[in-house]
Amino acid sequence: MTPMPTNILAQLEAWTSLPPYDGDVQAACPHDCPDTCAMRVRVENGRVVAVKGDPTHALTAGTLCTKVSRYAERTYHPDRLKTPLKRVGPKGAGQFVAIGWDEAYTIIAQRLAEIWRRNPEAVLPYSYAGTMGQVQGEGMASRLFHALGASRLKRTICSEAGGEGLRLTMGKNIGMDPEAIAGAKLIILWGSNPITSHVHLWAKVQQAKRDGAVLWAIDPYRSDSAEKCQHHIALRPGTDTALAYAIAHVLQRDGHLDHDYLARYTTGAGEFLQRAAEWSPQRAAAWCDIDPTQIEALADAYATTRPAAIRLNYGMQRNAGGGDAVRAIMALPALVGHWRERSGGAVLSTSGWLPKRAAVTRPDLLGDRAPRWINMSTIGDALNTDDDGRIDALVVYNSNPVAVAPDSNAVRRGFARDDLFTVVLEHFQTDTADYADIVLPATTQLEHFDLHGAYGHLHVLLNRPAIPPLSEARSNSRIFRELAIRLADILGNECPALSDPALAASDAQIASEAFDWQHPAFGGDVLPQLFAQGHSKLNVAATHGAPFALGGFATADSRFQFTSSELDQPLPQVRDNHEDWKSPRAQIYPLQLISPPPRHLLNSSFANIESLRVLAGDSHEPIVVLHPTDAAARKVGAGETARIFNERGSHLARVRISERARPGVAVAFSIFWHKHTLDGNSCNAVTSQALSDHGGSATFYDCLVQVERVEPAPQ
Numbered sequence: 001m002t003p004m005p006t007n008i009l010a011q012l013e014a015w016t017s018l019p020p021y022d023g024d025v026q027a028a029c030p031h032d033c034p035d036t037c038a039m040r041v042r043v044e045n046g047r048v049v050a051v052k053g054d055p056t057h058a059l060t061a062g063t064l065c066t067k068v069s070r071y072a073e074r075t076y077h078p079d080r081l082k083t084p085l086k087r088v089g090p091k092g093a094g095q096f097v098a099i100g101w102d103e104a105y106t107i108i109a110q111r112l113a114e115i116w117r118r119n120p121e122a123v124l125p126y127s128y129a130g131t132m133g134q135v136q137g138e139g140m141a142s143r144l145f146h147a148l149g150a151s152r153l154k155r156t157i158c159s160e161a162g163g164e165g166l167r168l169t170m171g172k173n174i175g176m177d178p179e180a181i182a183g184a185k186l187i188i189l190w191g192s193n194p195i196t197s198h199v200h201l202w203a204k205v206q207q208a209k210r211d212g213a214v215l216w217a218i219d220p221y222r223s224d225s226a227e228k229c230q231h232h233i234a235l236r237p238g239t240d241t242a243l244a245y246a247i248a249h250v251l252q253r254d255g256h257l258d259h260d261y262l263a264r265y266t267t268g269a270g271e272f273l274q275r276a277a278e279w280s281p282q283r284a285a286a287w288c289d290i291d292p293t294q295i296e297a298l299a300d301a302y303a304t305t306r307p308a309a310i311r312l313n314y315g316m317q318r319n320a321g322g323g324d325a326v327r328a329i330m331a332l333p334a335l336v337g338h339w340r341e342r343s344g345g346a347v348l349s350t351s352g353w354l355p356k357r358a359a360v361t362r363p364d365l366l367g368d369r370a371p372r373w374i375n376m377s378t379i380g381d382a383l384n385t386d387d388d389g390r391i392d393a394l395v396v397y398n399s400n401p402v403a404v405a406p407d408s409n410a411v412r413r414g415f416a417r418d419d420l421f422t423v424v425l426e427h428f429q430t431d432t433a434d435y436a437d438i439v440l441p442a443t444t445q446l447e448h449f450d451l452h453g454a455y456g457h458l459h460v461l462l463n464r465p466a467i468p469p470l471s472e473a474r475s476n477s478r479i480f481r482e483l484a485i486r487l488a489d490i491l492g493n494e495c496p497a498l499s500d501p502a503l504a505a506s507d508a509q510i511a512s513e514a515f516d517w518q519h520p521a522f523g524g525d526v527l528p529q530l531f532a533q534g535h536s537k538l539n540v541a542a543t544h545g546a547p548f549a550l551g552g553f554a555t556a557d558s559r560f561q562f563t564s565s566e567l568d569q570p571l572p573q574v575r576d577n578h579e580d581w582k583s584p585r586a587q588i589y590p591l592q593l594i595s596p597p598p599r600h601l602l603n604s605s606f607a608n609i610e611s612l613r614v615l616a617g618d619s620h621e622p623i624v625v626l627h628p629t630d631a632a633a634r635k636v637g638a639g640e641t642a643r644i645f646n647e648r649g650s651h652l653a654r655v656r657i658s659e660r661a662r663p664g665v666a667v668a669f670s671i672f673w674h675k676h677t678l679d680g681n682s683c684n685a686v687t688s689q690a691l692s693d694h695g696g697s698a699t700f701y702d703c704l705v706q707v708e709r710v711e712p713a714p715q
């Protein structure tokens with residue numbers, strides 16, 4: 001590794017200590033959301049009394065979402081886990097007794113060492129984005145699992161299809177500066193619902209609208225955001241590639257192509273346009289189950305309005321063809337040269353602008369070992385495989401797989417295995433913690449230090465702890481550091497990597513190794529500002545102008561790639577869904593179920609905060625939205641209970657009838673904890689473990705179900 005300027009480590013170190021007196025503490029929102037807000041945490045008499053948005057951050061602009069403004073309520077919640085726990089009842093029943101840290105570490109280290117001796121790959125870490133911090137995320141955890149040579153987790157539950165779509169076209173996760181969307185005259189929200197899932201971008205969209213921008217939403221559901229757009233195309237889930245080709249078709253047919261841009265800065269446009277020629281608006285409209293005049297109108301507006309910006313989000317890539325859909329949509333700004341403008345182009349993720357160092361997780365500790373990869377989206381199948389490759393130990397942190405992973409009945413069957421040893425690091429007794437052998441209480445963002453990048457803006461942020469850990473909570477990094485010592489005591493020379501100094505690194509050291517601080521992205525005032533105010537905007541192409549006006553994509557030839565030579569089928573393919581609405585299966589399960597986030601929950605985090613659950617559902621519990629014709633066909637009335645089912649499982653939800661759901665599509669906002677629902681099942685009881693075209697992503701919104709009325713229980 002290149003040596004680190006020592007002052008960076010010292011400056012980070014200064015941010016790890018508690019403030020010496022009451023007042024505002026500079027912090028960062030840790031949640032999995034494109035907005036990664038800068039926060040001010042008000043401490044009075046050593047207690048957090050308020051968590052507010054930082055007014056000096058360009059996107060946060062002084063406000064937080066409803067959820068995170070209640071972060072103190074979450075941190076001080078009476079249900080916070082207070083001590084380590086040992087399971088005393090059956091798995092899943094949630095019966096535990098308190099134990100000390102020493103006993104917990106002894107049990108964990110002994111069991112993991114035993115299992116490791118049989119097969120290191122029988123140990124699997126399971127984590128996602130409960131916190132997105134560089135330190136409390138993978139920084140220390142992955143060092144331990146690399147040292148052990150444990151199975152590696154393919155983190156596919158959210159964005160891999162889209163990430164691959166970006167890599168194959170743009171070279172990596174890059175796009176326009178989302179803040180620049182404020183200057184656009186046409187904005188397409190494509191599978192993106194910012195009012196719910198990244199509300200700070202919405203302020204920029206509104207600013208554009210006030211300045212005369214026309215807004216389009218492409219979404220099977222008339223989401224809160226779609227409702228505020230002048231135009232809405234309610235296509236069938238999983239049909240976006242056909243729509244993108246049809247737009248390209250019109251652009252070509254009507255002579256709107258930017259031939260100069262295509263010739264200079266792109267590869268494969270000819271083949272792409274040939275395929276687009278096959279997708280007339282009529283043909284695509286039939287495929288997407290929409291009106292062809294909408295496609296004509298959108299394509300025309302897209303060709304003739306500048307600057308034009310597309311904000312994609314992840315909703316549209318949770319299906320069989322999600323990766324190719326992203327590729328086809330990313331192609332549109334290149335066709336008409338919208339990349340020539342700063343407020344034009346498209347963005348799904350900005351994370352690739354940040355010069356991260358993969359080395360922070362120390363894959364080198366694997367040496368010449370190359371453990372298998374386990375796809376987190378098929379954890380249900382992985383845990384139920386009983387052969388030499390059996391998984392015997394799971395260490396879960398920053399994730400709630402029993403609630404969030406698809407096909408929960410398979411997941412719960414796996415977690416319920418008596419021969420599986422499960423450790424869960426958590427804030428709360430989640431559905432997953434109920435299946436643990438040992439539960440360890442973790443700190444929240446108010447109690448630990450961290451460093452953050454973002455995937456929906458170009459700033460980096462620091463998080464200073466505001467209060468000491470509550471009860472006996474310990475940070476993930478501390479827990480993994482201490483576990484490494486215990487494991488090294490037992491395994492010694494059998495696993496020498498456990499004694500590597502990397503496993504003793506302090507939080508500030510991990511943070512110092514997370515980014516390439518010498519990179520020009522940190523040039524100018526970026527670093528002094530970061531250390532002075534706790535957040536700072538990267539010095540990258542997208543900050544200054546139109547990043548791809550002159551090409552400069554992150555691909556091998558610096559051009560945008562319409563085709564990919566890596567793939568058997570170089571062009572984006574219009575694919576059927578795994579569970580397609582036109583297939584014979586649809587005769588048994590005729591409704592496409594999508595389960596996007598409600599505004600007041602954050603995946604399954606906050607689902608235990610009563611006040612937010614009340615806001616999220618009609619009555620603390622899951623709802624399903626049906627179009628009036630679909631409800632009538634099932635003789636189910638508003639407010640009644642319905643059973644949503646397929647062969648994988650079923651769950652109950654309160655019915656809401658609304659034209660906001662298009663015919664043929666049922667919408668069940670997620671993700672509730674199973675144990676908070678009417679029948680102990682949330683919507684992941686019906687979702688499937690099938691994977692996307694690229695990246696092996698989960699396909700939550702590619703799911704056919706039937707819905708039936710449930711007779712009210714006799715009084």
Ligand SMILES: Nc1nc2c(c(=O)[nH]1)N[C@H]1C(S)=C(S)[C@@H](COP(=O)(O)OP(=O)(O)OC[C@H]3O[C@@H](n4cnc5c(=O)[nH]c(N)nc54)[C@H](O)[C@@H]3O)O[C@H]1N2
Binds near residue numbers: 191319600
């Ligand atoms: N309040 C809140 N905010 C969140 C989250 C949360 O749970 N709650 N989750 C966070 C996380 S982890 C993520 S990944 C992001 C997700 O952020 P988004 O990607 O914006 O969220 P989704 O709601 O999954 O998808 C957006 C829209 O896509 C639509 N959609 C579904 N299928 C399709 C399709 O096939 N095509 C098209 N065009 N549209 C489709 C949905 O109806 C939804 O309105 O949000 C983050 N922010």
Ligand SMILES: Nc1nc2c(c(=O)[nH]1)N[C@H]1C(S)=C(S)[C@@H](COP(=O)(O)OP(=O)(O)OC[C@H]3O[C@@H](n4cnc5c(=O)[nH]c(N)nc54)[C@H](O)[C@@H]3O)O[C@H]1N2
Binds near residue numbers: 397671700
């Ligand atoms: N049906 C359906 N399922 C979905 C989705 C959907 O739209 N529909 N969305 C999918 C998406 S986009 C995603 S990203 C995944 C999200 O899946 P997860 O990343 O598992 O998200 P959460 O449910 O928020 O669970 C995170 C857990 O981490 C814990 N946590 C937070 N901070 C810390 C910490 O510092 N230390 C420790 N030890 N724990 C911490 C929280 O308490 C919480 O229980 O869900 C997916 N599942």
Ligand SMILES: [Mo]
Binds near residue numbers: 032158314
């Ligand atoms: Mo996500």
